[in-house]
Amino acid sequence: MKPRFNIVRLSKWFFMLSGAITIAGIIVFALFGFNLSTDFKAGSRIQFQLNQQVPDARVRQMFQSVGLTIGDTGLTVGGIERNVAIVTLPEQLSAKQIAAIQSAEHKFFPSAKQDIQVNSVDPFVAQQTARKAIWAVLAAAVCIVVYVAIRFEFRFAIAGIIALLHDAFIVLAAFALLRREVDLTFVAALLTIVGYSINDTIVIFDRIRENVKIHKPEDIDALREVVNKSLWQTMTRSINTVFTVLVAAVILYFFGGVSIRNFTFALIIGLISGAYSSIFIASPIWVAWRGRSMRKHKAVANEASVQ
Amino acid sequence: MKWGRLFAFLLMVAAIIGVTAGTVPQVWKSIPLGLDLRGGVDLLYAVDTPKGQSLSDSGRQALLKAVEMRVNSLGVSSPSIDLEGKNQLGQDQIRVQVAGVKNQQEAVQVIGATAQLAIYGDATIDKKTGKITPVGAPLATGADLKSNAKWVVDQQDGKNAVAIEFKQAQKWIDITKKYVGKPIFVFLNGQLLTDPVIQQVMYSGSSEISGGSLTTPQACMALANELNAGALPYPLTLESETSVGPSLGQTSLQRTMVAGLIAIIIIFAFMICVYRLAGLIADIALIAYGYLTLLVFSGLHVVLTLSGLAALVLGVGIAVDANIITYERIKDEMRNGRSLRSAVRIGNKNALRTIVDSNATTFIAGAVMYIFGGQGDVRGFAVALMVGIIVSLLTAVLLSRLMLLTFTASGAVRRPWWYGVGKGVLKRHETQV
Numbered sequence: 124m125k126p127r128f129n130i131v132r133l134s135k136w137f138f139m140l141s142g143a144i145t146i147a148g149i150i151v152f153a154l155f156g157f158n159l160s161t162d163f164k165a166g167s168r169i170q171f172q173l174n175q176q177v178p179d180a181r182v183r184q185m186f187q188s189v190g191l192t193i194g195d196t197g198l199t200v201g202g203i204e205r206n207v208a209i210v211t212l213p214e215q216l217s218a219k220q221i222a223a224i225q226s227a228e229h230k231f232f233p234s235a236k237q238d239i240q241v242n243s244v245d246p247f248v249a250q251q252t253a254r255k256a257i258w259a260v261l262a263a264a265v266c267i268v269v270y271v272a273i274r275f276e277f278r279f280a281i282a283g284i285i286a287l288l289h290d291a292f293i294v295l296a297a298f299a300l301l302r303r304e305v306d307l308t309f310v311a312a313l314l315t316i317v318g319y320s321i322n323d324t325i326v327i328f329d330r331i332r333e334n335v336k337i338h339k340p341e342d343i344d345a346l347r348e349v350v351n352k353s354l355w356q357t358m359t360r361s362i363n364t365v366f367t368v369l370v371a372a373v374i375l376y377f378f379g380g381v382s383i384r385n386f387t388f389a390l391i392i393g394l395i396s397g398a399y400s401s402i403f404i405a406s407p408i409w410v411a412w413r414g415r416s417m418r419k420h421k422a423v424a425n426e427a428s429v430q
Numbered sequence: 431m432k433w434g435r436l437f438a439f440l441l442m443v444a445a446i447i448g449v450t451a452g453t454v455p456q457v458w459k460s461i462p463l464g465l466d467l468r469g470g471v472d473l474l475y476a477v478d479t480p481k482g483q484s485l486s487d488s489g490r491q492a493l494l495k496a497v498e499m500r501v502n503s504l505g506v507s508s509p510s511i512d513l514e515g516k517n518q519l520g521q522d523q524i525r526v527q528v529a530g531v532k533n534q535q536e537a538v539q540v541i542g543a544t545a546q547l548a549i550y551g552d553a554t555i556d557k558k559t560g561k562i563t564p565v566g567a568p569l570a571t572g573a574d575l576k577s578n579a580k581w582v583v584d585q586q587d588g589k590n591a592v593a594i595e596f597k598q599a600q601k602w603i604d605i606t607k608k609y610v611g612k613p614i615f616v617f618l619n620g621q622l623l624t625d626p627v628i629q630q631v632m633y634s635g636s637s638e639i640s641g642g643s644l645t646t647p648q649a650c651m652a653l654a655n656e657l658n659a660g661a662l663p664y665p666l667t668l669e670s671e672t673s674v675g676p677s678l679g680q681t682s683l684q685r686t687m688v689a690g691l692i693a694i695i696i697i698f699a700f701m702i703c704v705y706r707l708a709g710l711i712a713d714i715a716l717i718a719y720g721y722l723t724l725l726v727f728s729g730l731h732v733v734l735t736l737s738g739l740a741a742l743v744l745g746v747g748i749a750v751d752a753n754i755i756t757y758e759r760i761k762d763e764m765r766n767g768r769s770l771r772s773a774v775r776i777g778n779k780n781a782l783r784t785i786v787d788s789n790a791t792t793f794i795a796g797a798v799m800y801i802f803g804g805q806g807d808v809r810g811f812a813v814a815l816m817v818g819i820i821v822s823l824l825t826a827v828l829l830s831r832l833m834l835l836t837f838t839a840s841g842a843v844r845r846p847w848w849y850g851v852g853k854g855v856l857k858r859h860e861t862q863v
Contacts, residue, residue, distance in 0.1 A: 199469070256808050263798040270794050274787055283791075307466070311737030314799065314811045315744050318792050322748060325788035326755060360751075360758045367700060367754075368747035371693040375743075378689035383736070390740070 124358040131347040131354075134407030141289060141404060148296020157299055160194070160306035160385075163250060169210045169224065171239040173232050176200075177208045185231040186210065189223040195304065195384075216241060256310045260291070260317055267321055275332055278412050283324045286397075286405035290320040293396040294389050308386035316393030319368065323361070324401040330357045331406065343414035350410050354402055365398035435840035442833055443714055450721040457721070460728045463529065464735030464810065465510075467683065470529035473541060474514070475666035476521040485522045485664075493524065493664060496577055500541050501526060510733070524666065529733070538668070547571060549605070553615040553622065562622040564615060569605050574598065581650035584638060590650045591640035599635025606632045690743075697750060705757050705850035707843060708834060712753035715830035719749045722821045727814075737811035745818025748789065752826035756781040757850055764851050774838050774849075778831050785827060793819045 177200045183193050191212060199209045216224075221241050228239055264284050271280035291313055298305055331353040340346040372394055376387035465472065477493065479485055485493070494511060501509040514523040526541055548568035555562050574596055582593045596602040605614070609628045616624050616639065624639055698716070701709035723742060727734060760777030768776060793816060800812035837843075 252808065255803050259799040259803040259808050259812075262802040263795040266794050266798045267791055270791055274790075308736055310808070311735075311740045311811055314737065314808065314815075315740045318741070318744050318795055318815055319747065321795060322751070322788045322792045325791050326751070326784055329784040329787055356762070357758075360754050363700075363704060363754045363758075364747065364751040367697045367750045368743075370696050370700070371690070371743055371746065374693040374696070375686065375689045378692060379686040383686065386736070386740070 124355050126355040129351050131351045131410050137403035148299050152299040157305045158302045160304045164213055166213045167216045169239050169241050173206045173235050182208050185227045189227050279328050282405045282409040286324050286400040287320045289400045290316050290396040294393045297392045312386050312389035320397035323397050324405045327357050327401050368394050431841045435836050436842050439836045446718045457724045457728050462733045464733045465527050465529045466736045468529045473526045474669045475524045476669050478665045548617045550615040579654040581654050589640050591638040592650045592654050593638050595636040602635045707848040708757050711833045715825045719825040726817050735810040738814035741811045741814030749822035749826040752785045761851050771838050789819050
């Protein structure tokens with residue numbers, strides 16, 4: 124693709140944009156925290172069997188009638204005949220509430236096969252999975268740095284990792300800002316984004332490395348030019364690739380199951396951010412860093428020539 | 431035109447599409463779906479080791495095996511049984527995840543019931559209630575038995591019996607020496623199971639239990655099962671029981687599949703629109719990618735979870751990306767004035783380094799996630815990601831390259847337009863030629 128504008132020169136605007144979203148996310152997170160799903164919170168789980176397929180709306184009505192609201196992902200249907208309703212609520216139920224739900228069940232589903240069973244939910248599983256995921260991502264980041272530092276150079280490695288963490292952060296910020304529910308599937312989405320982000324970034328870095336080798340830029344302006352050229356050379360590929368993966372995510376969002384909406388939403392945000400950060404964040408960071416050391420070299424060289 | 435090359439190309443296409451269309455339903459069915467896709471139960475038990483004792487290596491093995499046998503008796507596919515870290519009391523924990531359990535209560539009962547087998551030397555009967563209670567300390571417990579009790583027919587009298595075997599033969603020798611001619615009392619969960627009379631010292635460490643209610647093969651098999659179940663080396667206490675509702679219920683799983691299919695069709699159409707014949711080749715390689723990934727999953731018995739599914743979608747993206755990188759490179763080479771065939775060759779070569787570097791980085795991320803992710807979701811994702819990368823390298827790089835080279839070598843279609851090269855490039859190309 125032909126260069127339309129100079130990406131590297133405009134980089135400070137992109138840094139500011141990402142910074143603003145991140146800061147807004149941190150503020151909202153500090154004030155309100157995440158909207159955690161029942162996966163991560165202690166709560167109650169109510170299960171009962173009907174003699175018919177579970178009617179979604181009517182079960183919600185039944186709980187509404189005793190003053191309890193089921194969240195978007197709070198109702199799942201199980202059983203071979205799709206006749207078992209499983210409701211998760213974020214609150215611990217009192218004996219009185221349980222009795223109220225029981226009588227509501229008799230009223231709404233007089234022919235129900237089973238009385239309600241109430242269990243308390245332990246968020247242990249979800250918390251442990253999330254904790255493991257964070258450690259896994261951090262450990263992966265360290266190893267990526269080592270590999271990229273060996274194959275490319277250290278600056279590429281750090282710039283790539285910053286882009287990767289940036290993407291994870293943008294998704295977290297988006298979920299905090301939009302009050303989207305963070306459930307266990309969010310962990311899977313975050314891992315996917317991390318995988319995509321680093322893959323996308325390395326492809327662009329590879330082209331920069333190649334062009335730098337060919338053109339051997341000697342000052343920061345030449346370097347900026349080479350990087351800008353590399354970015355535009357890989358632009359068609361960047362757009363085509365992110366288009367194909369985004370198509371999959373968007374279609375899954377609209378036509379896939381409702382219960383994975385949060386997952387696909389995280390994926391959409393993360394994929395856009397991943398493609399964006401490879402071009403507008405990772406590469407400019409590398410230019411700035413590499414340019415600084417270049418300037419130093421030049422200053423040293425100038426001093427030497429004066430003397 | 432070289433008909434041989436063209437024929438080879440068409441053969442490859444036919445083989446890929448034929449094999450995939452023919453066997454994909456069986457392959458898909460053989461892949462077990464995980465807890466989050468099918469729903470099931472997640473049970474966490476604490477292991478009650480005797481005070482001051484920690485779980486030994488052999489004890490751990492025996493425990494995992496015993497739990498596995500209990501879970502298998504539920505008849506569910508691919509349970510996951512893992513030893514977890516210690517709880518606050520310093521007890522080891524064991525986590526059992528069973529997907530697709532129909533009767534949750536039964537699962538909890540079968541796995542969690544601490545069927546305690548104990549053999550006593552004496553017992554008393556309460557005259558009024560008829561209840562039999564053991565006296566003194568047990569001579570032996572389930573922990574002393576091997577978990578291989580089975581129904582046998584006694585060779586001497588032809589009666590149905592249950593064969594048991596002690597882990598340490600000496601223990602049984604000592605007991606039988608002491609109790610020759612006297613009854614011993616076998617209790618299961620505090621209930622008298624049987625009270626056979628020891629007829630002789632048994633030096634082999636194995637024995638048969640017969641008499642009482644053990645008249646039919648069924649009764650013997652039932653007792654053997656109970657004995658095997660009872661031979662849990664340590665009692666387990668249920669710490670948490672989480673029923674996992676399927677986050678993709680059956681209807682929703684179908685909808686997601688349909689959505690996935692639509693997405694794939696759009697990606698296929700996109701590739702054909704942008705890269706034309708080359709795009710078509712990429713699509714065929716993509717079919718091979720999907721098929722091979724499923725095959726690997728089925729072969730390795732990988733349980734497919736939602737995170738695994740996500741990794742597979744990412745794998746599709748990586749596979750498509752490899753093709754796009756290659757084709758853009760080929761276009762670059764043609765812009766530089768190379769002929770079609772040499773552009774395909776050089777473009778492939780240059781793209782390969784990029785693809786290998788980016789995929790190696792992602793693969794490292796996957797491998798590290800596998801090592802540090804512990805069991806469960808993170809590891810499932812990592813496995814699927816690594817499988818996806820290797821298969822995408824094989825198909826989107828090797829296979830798609832082979833097909834493209836064969837096809838261009840056949841000379842069936844020479845116009846660069848058919849390979850997605852734009853008009854601007856084309857004009858320059860033609861004037862240069």
